Amino acid sequence: MGKRNAQRAGAPSFGPPAVDPRRRRLLGCSCCAAGGLLLSSPVVANAATPAAVEDWRSRLLQGERSLWLARGDDQVRTTYWTPDAGYDGEAYKEICWLLRDVQANKSFAMSPRLLDVLCGLQNWLAHGGHRQPIHVNSGYRSFATNYRTEGAALNSRHLSGQAADITVPGVPLARLAGMASLFGEGGVGMYLNKGFVHVDTGNERIWIK
Template structure:
């Protein structure tokens, strides 16, 4: 593929992603979006009863950290309260590996990751672990990795990662469907999705 064709394809893909995310609307998803794979995004948010039933279940994260080879299946919430042992394990899996720093991760981020996994489990029976590329980053690590100065990674409010078997564009749209914060689509080289629980916004790189 020529450079011009590759550049044109990336530009088209970026426009498609931005248009697709914008089509979700501010509060509900009136038209279910489909990635090229045919994987469906949530058509609507669950009603209060269904949502309460889902979040009343133990909240489990299946996480894999390729940089260390660690794989953990962690329950961070059960019986209506934080499971402190599981929560600490989740924070450790999302630590700054380079600096060896573990901090208290924002519970909303863990819930967002759980919501994503829960949809994939219930809709498709997917049990693949979420591959964590980056979670918390101290200031030095963030600077060395080219992160913005006020990155949500430095506030323990962000994670970068992916499910290797799923289309990256679909994964970003799925996270965006929760309208819980920022979603970055990194589609050019090392393909992954940035998720944070800051303000709602979207970008493609």
């Protein structure tokens, strides 16, 4: 039995595998000096293979996929995907509504990949004892809202439903950003001045403001 199969057969492990060298470079860059705070598990000396990273990601999304999100006084806690039935349209709509452009009061078909990134992060946090909603500062933005948003890029991923600005009470921004960077494959921005982490499903990049 190969190593990966042996891992599958045993008790689930949610610690990250050794970091892909490309990711390690990102985490160690000057814009993310908090890299040392990011991992709750010791960083393994040898870099993981892409297959091991993929295997770890898929274990964080194993079985039903649920999200518990909060925004102001609103909350949604629902299962949006199951292995047997696939996507639950009503649950998906509820999540999209919570992630709507609140200024325009307009919902958008959010990227399923973004939901998976948030779900994986939430499962990873839950494994570490943080069982609470992810707080959403911003999800979809219409062009007009994005234009009015201070510091927003004109081609922001928020415009296409591929980004969310989030916090998790009790979890330092640097840790949340590091987890998002390790779990996701897109953009991660840590906004120290505004107190949230931006995650998106675009090209891989990381920044701090």
